[in-house]
Amino acid sequence: MLGGSKKTQSSTALRRLMTEYKQLTTHGAPDGMFTAGPISEDNFFEWEALIQGPEGTPFEGGVFLARLTFPTDYPLSPFKMKFDPAIFHPNIYPNGEVCISILHTPGDDPHMYELSSERWSPVQSIEKVVLSVISMLAEPNLESGANIDCCKLYRDDRSEYERRVKQMIREQLGITE
């Protein structure tokens, strides 16, 4: 263990990812709100998640694909989450990357999150993060905006915001009017 530390650089990360995968596949996500797993069994550091748009929000009816990229020192460091294709949402960058406090450690604060917001630590998990992202879809946080136009629209013209979101969902599902 002490010798070949280089070889086992990411063994902790791999073990943890396999454990989380096993848990997610055996228990499933609450209410079947999402599924997640490695894209290929050869690489446990790249996952895909399929997320259902939360009911009672403009995102209802949509199914969104996100890519999760894990660092080799996971779970000490958080993973990255990117919607592909991107989603029109105040806290999602136009390139699809998700901007949420739970994916940042308390020391890493590029977005000036509020002190009370939940942060990354090794006790978080893929499931907790995805559930936070789902609740973020329902309730955007304008204090750490990522898509400036979307933030403005959400604040100033809620019905137009909802129309844009629904239109995006139809386009992504290939439904044209």
Added chain:
Amino acid sequence: MHYFAPQQSVATGDETHRSSSGEGMSRTLQLALQESREITPMGIAGEEGGTDRVPQSALFPDGTKNFDEDEEEIQVEGELTDVDGINPEMKLSDLTDAQIIRLTQDLQEEESARRPLISPIEPLSELAEEYATGSRTVVDKLSYLERIGWRGVRRTRGDGDCFYRSLAFSYVERLLLAPDPALAVAMSLSTLQETRHLLDEAGFQQLVYEDFYDVLVRLISSIISPPGPYEPLLSSPGLLAAFQDAETSNSIVVYLRLLTSGYIRAHEEEFLPYLFSPDTGDLLDTRDFCEREVEASGKEADHVQEMALARALNLCVRIAYLDNSLGGQGAEGKVDFVTFESEQEGGNGMHEIALLYRPGHFDILETRDTE
């Protein structure tokens, strides 16, 4: 007790640490370092990301990003790219906030790259030399420590994990050097076994802690039984190598953080009056405190965390305060020690652990002055 003052845990002292060993540092960064104390009393860089102490408005000095003037605030990530054109002749006060933040980050990265997570022992006198032109009080205190038998210091990286890492290293080293290692290791493993219940009761899932637990237990077990066929027992160089290996070292730090959190949660009634946010000075509830100030990597430990961990591991930990204050009983050069003892009866077959505290940073005190 002054220790509980919230500003205690702000990492100003680490600058002493850095500037005293800053030969390799670029001039600009040294400039930033020297002046940082003047521009903000809290120090420009907390050990873990001073950025969260910069007021929001500072990021947008010209207000252009603050397009919003009424109702809800909308903040979009600042563009911290305008750092060109810094030169050593510039005063820090002329730099933009973005430039200062960038300098701080560079400085932290430089510091991290230079110092191993844990260093070999060096004589305490070397530390004294760094203060030779500085504080007389500090030099006197260091020679006092030397007189009472602490001849060496083992430095740890100033990354906010230094208390946990120092304590963990010292803990395993004491087991390794115990008069009866087999007994000390057996007692330690049984204590650690018990700590799992603490974590279960605190509501941590096993998947969250077991990998970190295994790393610590495997390391301690390797003191008395080889970790695998053809693998040697743990030696002093092996211990140092293990703690310099980021994965092993950080896993152990995480376990101690979870354990500290579990202990505080289990003894909430004792700790609750002392659970402050070091940033705002506000009282926090137990869960918030544990999540934000204990479990999160890079968050410095304060009195509460130190006491909780010493008790959870059934250790006697003494912390020597190396600062400019005059020693306790008025004796010149005397150093104040704060001692944390476990509440359990009976010894643990180990020598006490002693850490050296300079505001914002912990190192390890050793009785030897070389490896």
